[in-house]
Amino acid sequence: MALLAVNNLSVRFGGLLAIESLSLEVREGEVLSLIGPNGAGKTTAFNAISGYLRPTGGEVFFKDKNIVGRNTNDIAALGLVRTFQKTSVFPNRSALENILIGLHLTSKQSPFAIMLALPSVARDERLLAAEAERILDFVNLQNKKDELAGALPYGEQRLLEVAIALAAKPKLLLLDEPVSGMNPSETASFMAKLAEIRALGITILLVEHDMKMVMGVSDRVVCLSQGRIIANGTPAEIQSNPEVIRAYLGERHKRVVS
Numbered sequence: 001m002a003l004l005a006v007n008n009l010s011v012r013f014g015g016l017l018a019i020e021s022l023s024l025e026v027r028e029g030e031v032l033s034l035i036g037p038n039g040a041g042k043t044t045a046f047n048a049i050s051g052y053l054r055p056t057g058g059e060v061f062f063k064d065k066n067i068v069g070r071n072t073n074d075i076a077a078l079g080l081v082r083t084f085q086k087t088s089v090f091p092n093r094s095a096l097e098n099i100l101i102g103l104h105l106t107s108k109q110s111p112f113a114i115m116l117a118l119p120s121v122a123r124d125e126r127l128l129a130a131e132a133e134r135i136l137d138f139v140n141l142q143n144k145k146d147e148l149a150g151a152l153p154y155g156e157q158r159l160l161e162v163a164i165a166l167a168a169k170p171k172l173l174l175l176d177e178p179v180s181g182m183n184p185s186e187t188a189s190f191m192a193k194l195a196e197i198r199a200l201g202i203t204i205l206l207v208e209h210d211m212k213m214v215m216g217v218s219d220r221v222v223c224l225s226q227g228r229i230i231a232n233g234t235p236a237e238i239q240s241n242p243e244v245i246r247a248y249l250g251e252r253h254k255r256v257v258s
């Protein structure tokens with residue numbers, strides 16, 4: 001069953017058609033990667049799917065509901081949660097506080113009860129703090145919980161962002177270049193973490209330029225170029241697809257060796 005179905009999605013920025021009639025499905029439980037050259041429209045697709053940008057046309061069904069026009073918080077509350085290509089932690093808050101901010105977004109307490117500091121709020125705060133610690137544990141940042149997020153090494157900040165997204169209890173997690181800026185050993189451990197996230201029952205839509213990672217973690221890969229899908233298949237099919245090599249992989253290979 002499709003958890004996410006994108007139908008004929010288009011995004012226009014003035015004269016530029018950044019996404020043109022994009023249709024794709026993400027099935028429950030899979031890891032689907034969206035690849036393609038810089039400017040292909042991957043982040044724009046994420047923005048339109050997750051409510052950060054109103055598409056010019058098309059539909060986005062999440063759990064069979066058309067979510068176009070809903071605000072980002074409502075979409076996240078439904079279980080569609082995304083991370084950002086550029087690091088987006090709160091730098092002047094501790095790692096633990098960053099997770100708590102994520103948890104509060106889904107907390108059941110009314111702002112009124114919080115203002116009055118009702119006993120139920122204090123109890124909830126303790127539960128939330130314990131949950132925040134569990135999430136930090138999951139991403140192996142438990143020993144960094146009191147450090148300012150902005151002072152963490154870049155790879156750990158990226159991991160913290162994923163942890164913040166996990167705090168919102170996603171059913172579908174959209175990750176925009178999660179390992180960019182990570183070193184090879186951080187990337188390898190992130191790949192293992194992704195398998196654990198998936199084992200929790202979370203479906204993943206991934207945008208990533210690290211082809212070792214994409215080919216290693218994906219069930220299916222969709223390649224975008226200039227806002228349109230040029231190929232869709234298994235990692236092996238995509239790697240040997242002449243159109244993908246011409247538009248993206250060949251060029252990357254040249255860039256790596258030159």
Ligand SMILES: Nc1ncnc2c1ncn2[C@@H]1O[C@H](COP(=O)(O)OP(=O)(O)OP(=O)(O)O)[C@@H](O)[C@H]1O
Pocket residue numbers: 013016018036037038039040041042043044045085
């Ligand atoms: N807010 C905006 N206003 C105008 N043009 C935009 C805007 N956001 C993106 N674009 C343009 O839309 C196109 C798609 O950009 P997008 O960021 O989606 O690419 P991408 O596939 O994520 O690239 P990268 O791999 O470099 O992150 C680009 O030509 C970009 O310049």
Ligand SMILES: [Mg+2]
Pocket residue numbers: 042043044085
């Ligand atoms: Mg992008």
